[in-house]
Amino acid sequence: xxxxxxxxxxxxxxxxxxxxxxxxxxxxxxxxxxxxxxxxxxxxxxxxxxxxxxxxxxxxxxxxxxxxxxxxxxxxxxxxxxxxxxxxxxxxxxxxxxxxxxxxxxxxxxxxxxxxxxxxxxxxxxxxxxxxxxxxxxxxxxxxxxxxxxxxxxxxxxxxxxxxxxxxxxxxxxxxxxxxxxxxxxxxxxxxxxxxxxxxxxxxxxxxxxxxxxxxxxxxxxxxxxxxxxxxxxxxxxxxxxxxxxxxxxxxxxxxxxxxxxxxxxxxxxxxxxxxxxxxxxxxxxxxxxxxxxxxxxxxxxxxxxxxxxxxxxxxxxxxxxxxxxxxxxxxxxxxxxxxxxxxxxxxxxxxxxxxxxxxxxxxxxxxxxxxxxxxxxxxxxxxxxxxxxxxxxxxxxxxxxxxxxxxxxxxxxxxxxx
Numbered sequence: 001x002x003x004x005x006x007x008x009x010x011x012x013x014x015x016x017x018x019x020x021x022x023x024x025x026x027x028x029x030x031x032x033x034x035x036x037x038x039x040x041x042x043x044x045x046x047x048x049x050x051x052x053x054x055x056x057x058x059x060x061x062x063x064x065x066x067x068x069x070x071x072x073x074x075x076x077x078x079x080x081x082x083x084x085x086x087x088x089x090x091x092x093x094x095x096x097x098x099x100x101x102x103x104x105x106x107x108x109x110x111x112x113x114x115x116x117x118x119x120x121x122x123x124x125x126x127x128x129x130x131x132x133x134x135x136x137x138x139x140x141x142x143x144x145x146x147x148x149x150x151x152x153x154x155x156x157x158x159x160x161x162x163x164x165x166x167x168x169x170x171x172x173x174x175x176x177x178x179x180x181x182x183x184x185x186x187x188x189x190x191x192x193x194x195x196x197x198x199x200x201x202x203x204x205x206x207x208x209x210x211x212x213x214x215x216x217x218x219x220x221x222x223x224x225x226x227x228x229x230x231x232x233x234x235x236x237x238x239x240x241x242x243x244x245x246x247x248x249x250x251x252x253x254x255x256x257x258x259x260x261x262x263x264x265x266x267x268x269x270x271x272x273x274x275x276x277x278x279x280x281x282x283x284x285x286x287x288x289x290x291x292x293x294x295x296x297x298x299x300x301x302x303x304x305x306x307x308x309x310x311x312x313x314x315x316x317x318x319x320x321x322x323x324x325x326x327x328x329x330x331x332x333x334x335x336x337x338x339x340x341x342x343x344x345x346x347x348x349x350x351x352x353x354x355x356x357x358x359x360x361x362x363x364x365x366x367x368x369x370x371x372x373x374x375x376x377x378x379x380x381x382x383x384x385x386x387x388x389x390x391x392x393x394x395x396x397x398x399x400x401x402x403x404x405x406x407x408x409x410x411x412x413x414x415x416x417x418x419x
Contacts, residue, residue: 023050023051024186024352025051025054025183025185026052026053026186026187026188027053027055027056028055028056028188029056029162029174029189029190030190030191030316031055031056031142031156032138032190032191032192032314032315033142033145033332034190034314034315034331034335035191035314036141036145037084037145037332039053039145039149040088040090040145040148040152041336041339042342043148043149044148045343046343047343047346047347050346051346052153053153053154054154054156054182055149055156056157057160058160058162062142062143062146063139063143064142066098069290070098070218070244070248071137071138072218072290073137074136074138074242074250075135075136075138076135076242077099077134077329078132079130079133080329081133081328082133084332085141088148090145090147090148093147094136094140094141094144095134098136098137098245100136100242101227101245102131102227103124103130103227104121104122104132104228105120105121105122105230106119106120106121106228106229107119107230107231107232108231108233110280131227135243160177160178161176161177162175162197162200163179164200165197167201167307167308170308170353171184171309171353172187172309184309185309185351186342187310187311188312188313189310189313189317190313190335191316192316193300193316193319195316197310197316201307201310203302203304204302204303206300206303208298208300209297209298209299210297210299211257212254212255212296213259214252214253214260214294214296214297215255215294216250216251216253216294217271217275217290217292218244218249218250219250219272219288220288221286222283222284222285222287223283223284224283225247230283232279234278236254236256236259237253237255238254239252239254239255239279240253240254240322241279248289248290250290251279257296263292268288272286272288297321297322298319299319299320300315300319301319301369305317305358305361305366307355308354311338311358311361313334314330314334314335317366318370318373320372330368333365334361334365337361338361341357342357
């Protein structure tokens, strides 16, 4: 009978002394989708027993109800990103609750028609997948991740603004507005484009203002959207038309600040006409069927993603043009990479806040994010020119791309997060 207790005592000793004796505190600042995903991956990961995880956010805890109308803030979640949610047990409920899957994409220039040879066409079946991606409300994604985190030992601190952030020898002291102090072996800044964490530690960010404002609303189309995401490039910026699960569409119209103000001020009938015209009546008449909002567009890239004991992820590290809906996917890939590097470091007996460990994360993500950022900026500029010659070259390029085989397939796989 004495064998049982001996076995239970011996089990933890098979792990290295470092792992048994050393626990690491990780503080994630930001309760958006990216911060919550980082917390969930760490809290459910292989090294969870070595981690004390706290998530702090200045805003109240987000609340989702299926009885509420579809929220204005939605993200395009690529198939590969949906797999990431599935890996932490958070996709099944999402998919069953309220998502707008899209199986096709159509992208065309205002000089062409949606059915022309220059229209870029992507269909899920040609890549042997069920759908290219999903349009999902941000608040639903937050809700499903919070459901997972509530079942771990993660400490969630909503309505807890940070007053100060100060680095000591090998950790950070964080002071909340309440006066409470938290110590962190690793701070993860996931607090958005205007990141307090990034500013507090003196990491600079380069900015490229687009001179565009994104106007967003939901619309009831005359014709069925057919689970197709559409984008029409106009001189003032692209109009994205995203299929919602209930038959409506969500539009993101990147246009001049003046046009966006006019759209906000217009009554529903005038706004419907404005957007029907901007969409070239591809779905017939569009009727306003939801709230509306607008936000200025600016590309931004942090000069560094890391310092000792600190890493930036998501919009705190980079912000790109919404024209391809890649922003959320890039941030979630950051979260996955950082969580993987932290877990690998602890498994190797290393401190997860050490600069060489965090450099692995930065090397894996910074170049890929910069490439996407500059590609989107260039694409937006290319389509916003009035030159007839450039317009003809653009149309010819789109026709060539449609027939380019391997190049086209590679580009789509990167966009889907499966390449």
